[in-house]
Structures are given as C-alpha cells and as structure tokens.
Amino acid sequence: MTTDERGTHDHGHDHDHPGTTPDANETGYYELMAEAMKELLIEKGVVSADDVRRNLEFLDSRDPAEGARIIARAWTDEDFKKRLLEDGTKAVGEMGFPMGDAVLIVVENTDDVHNMIVCTLCSCYPRTVLGLPPDWYKSKSYRARAVVEPRSVLKEFGTELPDDKTVRVHDSNADMRYLVLPEQPEGTEGWSAEQLTAIVTRDAMVGVTLPQA
Amino acid sequence: MMFSVGDRVRIKDSHPPGHRRTPYYVRGKTGVVERYCGDFKNPEELAYGFDGTPKRELYRVRITQTELWPDYEGSDSDTLDLEIYDHWLEKIGGQ
Amino acid sequence: MNQRQHDMGGMKAGPVESDEHAAEPWAKMITSVAAALRDHDIMRIDELRRALEDLPEDIYKQDYFERWSEAMVNLLEEKGLLTRSEVMGKMDALKTQLEV
Numbered sequence: 023m024t025t026d027e028r029g030t031h032d033h034g035h036d037h038d039h040p041g042t043t044p045d046a047n048e049t050g051y052y053e054l055m056a057e058a059m060k061e062l063l064i065e066k067g068v069v070s071a072d073d074v075r076r077n078l079e080f081l082d083s084r085d086p087a088e089g090a091r092i093i094a095r096a097w098t099d100e101d102f103k104k105r106l107l108e109d110g111t112k113a114v115g116e117m118g119f120p121m122g123d124a125v126l127i128v129v130e131n132t133d134d135v136h137n138m139i140v141c142t143l144c145s146c147y148p149r150t151v152l153g154l155p156p157d158w159y160k161s162k163s164y165r166a167r168a169v170v171e172p173r174s175v176l177k178e179f180g181t182e183l184p185d186d187k188t189v190r191v192h193d194s195n196a197d198m199r200y201l202v203l204p205e206q207p208e209g210t211e212g213w214s215a216e217q218l219t220a221i222v223t224r225d226a227m228v229g230v231t232l233p234q235a
Numbered sequence: 236m237m238f239s240v241g242d243r244v245r246i247k248d249s250h251p252p253g254h255r256r257t258p259y260y261v262r263g264k265t266g267v268v269e270r271y272c273g274d275f276k277n278p279e280e281l282a283y284g285f286d287g288t289p290k291r292e293l294y295r296v297r298i299t300q301t302e303l304w305p306d307y308e309g310s311d312s313d314t315l316d317l318e319i320y321d322h323w324l325e326k327i328g329g330q
Numbered sequence: 331m332n333q334r335q336h337d338m339g340g341m342k343a344g345p346v347e348s349d350e351h352a353a354e355p356w357a358k359m360i361t362s363v364a365a366a367l368r369d370h371d372i373m374r375i376d377e378l379r380r381a382l383e384d385l386p387e388d389i390y391k392q393d394y395f396e397r398w399s400e401a402m403v404n405l406l407e408e409k410g411l412l413t414r415s416e417v418m419g420k421m422d423a424l425k426t427q428l429e430v
Contacts, residue, residue, distance in 0.1 A: 052396045053356040058420035059403060060363050062412045069366040077362035077369070125272065142258050142339035144379055145394070154361070157350040160394050166341035169260065172300075173309045178346050188312040191300075193339065196256050196318035197275045197293060254380040259333040260340040282380035304340070 085153040086224035089201060092117060092151060093227065094218035096128075097206045110201065119150050121199070126151070129192060130203045131229070136183055137202045138176065138229035140168035141194040148199040152224055159228065169193060179230040202229040209235045237321050238294055242268045243328045246296065246319055254282035257323045261315075265327060266298035269316055277320065292321040335390050336383045357395040364402065373405060381405040 063069050092114055096103040106113040110126035126148060129137040141147065142165050147155040158164050168175050172191050176183060183189065192200050204226045210218060225231040238244060248263030256278050271294055276287025300313040307313070333341070353361075367373035381401035382390070389400050406412050 052393075052399045053354075054421045054424055055399045055403070055417060056356050056360040056363070056395075058417045058424055059399070059406070059412070060359065061424075062416055062420055063363065063367075063406075066411065068372060068411055069363065069370060073366035073369060074359070074362045077365040078358060081358055081362055081365075142260070143256065143337055144382070154353050154358075158346050158348055161346060162338055162341070163343040163346045165338040166343040167346070169315055169339045170304055171308065172313070175346060179348070185310060188310060188314070189300075190313070191315045193258065193315060193317035195258055196272075196278070196320070198272055198295070198318055254376065254383060258339045259337045278376040281374050282376040284377065 081149075081154070084149060084151075086222075086227065087219065088119065088153070089148070089151040089224070089227045090219045090222035091215075092119075092201070093203060093222045094215040096203055097218055098215045103203070106203070114151060121150055123197075124148070124150070124199045125197060126201060127192075127198050128201050128203050129190070129229075131205045131232075133187075133205075135188045135190055136176075136229065137190050137192060137200075138168065138172055139192050139194055139200045139202060140165060142166070142169055143195050146194040146199060148201050150199075151201060152227060156224070176230060179225065181231050202227050204229075204233050207233050207235040236271055237292055238268045238271070238324060238326060240268050240270060242326055244268055244294075244296060244319075245325045245327050247323050247325060249323075254279055257319060258317070260303065261296075261298060261317060261319075264298050264302055266296040266302070269295040269297040272318060275320075277322075279320075293318055294321070294324065295319075296324070334383060335387060336379075354395075360395055360398055360402070364398070372409070372411070373402070377405055378402065381408075 060074060064071050064074070092106070095117070096106050102113065105116075106128050107130055110128040111121045111124075113128075114121065114126055131137055145155055145160040145165070147159060149155075164175065169191055172189050173183065176189075194200050204222070206218070207221065210221070221233050221235060223231060223233060226233045243265060244267070245265045246257060246261050246263065250262070271292065273293060274290040275293050277289075277291045278287070281287040295316055296319050297314050297316045299311070300307040300309060300315060301311055303315060364373065364378065368375060378398070378401060381404050382397055385397055385400055385404075390397055403414055403417055407414055
C-alpha cells in the first residue's frame, strides 16, 4: 500500500475523516510526514531551511540548567530575587533570556506555600528557561489530576507536604508562563551560585519536587 | 480596567463551541482577582485567523479548591490560580 | 456542550508515569518548523491549538508530536499552503530515496 492510499482511505471507521491518517502503525510514519511537510514548505518558499535551522539551534540551546541559573542567582542575590518576583520577564531578560511574546511569572515557595505548575488545555511550559517539557508534563494523568488532587500527584513524585502548607496550583492556560522559585534547602547557606545551580532540578522548578542539598 | 485586585468574580458558565481558553472545570466557579496581567489579543479570534482585536484584559483568578471540588482532599486554603480574559468574567458582590 | 478531549482538568486518569525519553530529532525538527511558521506569522500557536483540539479522537490519542504533524497538515491545507496529497506524495518520494 502506498502512503497516499493510507492517508486518504478509511479503515473500518464508519465515517470518513478527510485529512487524517488512521493507519499510522508503521515505524517512522510520522517522522516521514514531518520531513515531507518541512521539505514542501521549503520548496514552496514558505519558510527557508535557515529559518528552521535557527529555531532548531535555539531549541537545542535551552535546557533546565538555564532555569537553574536563574534560581541560584535569586538565592544568592536578594535584589535580583525581588526583581524576579516583581517582573519575571524583565528580570530574566537581564540575564539574557528572551521570553518573546510570553510573560514569565515566578512564584515563590515559602514555609507556608507550595506552588505547582500545569497546563490543562495543552502543554504550555516555560521553554525559554527550561527547554522542552518532559513526557509526564504532557500526559493526560498529570494534566487531568494536578488541578483536582495535587497532593496525590505530588506524592507520586515523592513529595509529601505538611497538611497545613497551602498548595497553589497554577494552570498555565493562557498568555503567562510560570517558573517555581523553590525554597533554598537547609545546609546550603554560603554555597556559591555554581554549587547551587547543580542542585536545582527541572522538576523542582515545575513544583513537583523539592531541591535536595 | 474592568476589575481590580481583590474583586470577587464569577467565571461565566457558558459553553460556546470552538477554541476557548477558559477550561471546562472552572466555568461557573467564583474566585478573587489575584492580578491584572495586561491586555492581550483574543486567542479565541486568533485561533481562526482573525486579528484578535479588540485586545482583552487578562486577569489571574484565584479559586479555592473546595469551591472547585466539593470533596477536595487537602487543606481548605489550597488554591487554583489561572488566567481568564475579561469577557469570561462577571463581578459579584454588588459593588 | 460536554468537556472536550484536550480540556483535561478534572478528568479521571491513572498515576503519573515518570518514565521519560529525550525528544527525538524529528520532534525537535517539527517544533522548529512550527516556530519558523510562527516567526513569519503564517501559523499562530492559537491556530495550531485549535487544529489539535479538532482532531478526531483516535488521532488525538496518539503521541504529542504525532498529533502535531496531523494538525499542522490540516492547518496548512486549510491555509492553502500545501495539500495532504502533496504531503503523501512527498512521503512516498522520501521513502523511495531511503530505500535506494
């Protein structure tokens, strides 16, 4: 069977979905589709190979270590922390992070409050500072349950919080992006920003775990 | 600005078809304006190729978990914060 | 109107699986194509979300970037920038190249 047949024919469904490909079990099918789409867009001059390459380079340059540098700086520079909490976009801009159209809100964990981020509608994520989201962040389990039983979800990540600590879940459902400023672990006072950067994990910045010294 | 921080608001219990950024689980629920986020192009229009104007005021609304889920297991102080565009909000409390 | 498939808050679901794998090269590639289309204001993120939400249920259940591919083809076809049959034809051609 050719891919054309697979794309336009209906396989046992009682209604036709034009523009969908029901039989996509073959390994590499979507990889091929994505490649075909890219090549067509380039051939037609809609985008250039260079446009795609530049975006790929940017994507490859983003990872959670970037976010960790922001957190470590906030832990070691009280003025920066203040600016970060007042206007996250502007403060990370100082460190060279371009947020583009997105607005960054940094939410601070304290003795009384724990923050946790989810996007129930799609999978909005602060990619500029954390890179691409992990699989679990995009999963139905996380998106469905983080807003209704956050404490159970946190336990699945090994995070047990006292009953009297307020859990604030932030549904990243529109134009804001969120980063959690975790509490600095005890025993790390006086550490350098470099040392601190190493203990700030991606999951702690999404608010599903706590950083460990 | 249509709303101020601290205003009690209700999210409209409306179910129009199409692309909406107000999740199903908060429709009809009440909360408090936590902050004003700025004016943004309307994603419900942008999603269909229109220019998204007039811009909409975007607010963060804080809702208690017990308001959302009557049998919520957790602290009464636990909250859910999310972003709601002005046309989905109604002020309550008669001010 | 009932809760739609993408609007997952509060739905019943099982435990969160923490297994993860690094993004595959093609997943990054398609993300970069989407970003390039955004840079040129050819495809907005809101349009892509709408196209994703409107996928038939059996497609929506697929992997994240698999549904992105389907939604992007639908959207680019809607915009008159390419057709699904052109994509299928190109897939055949690429496949032939790979087999040579």
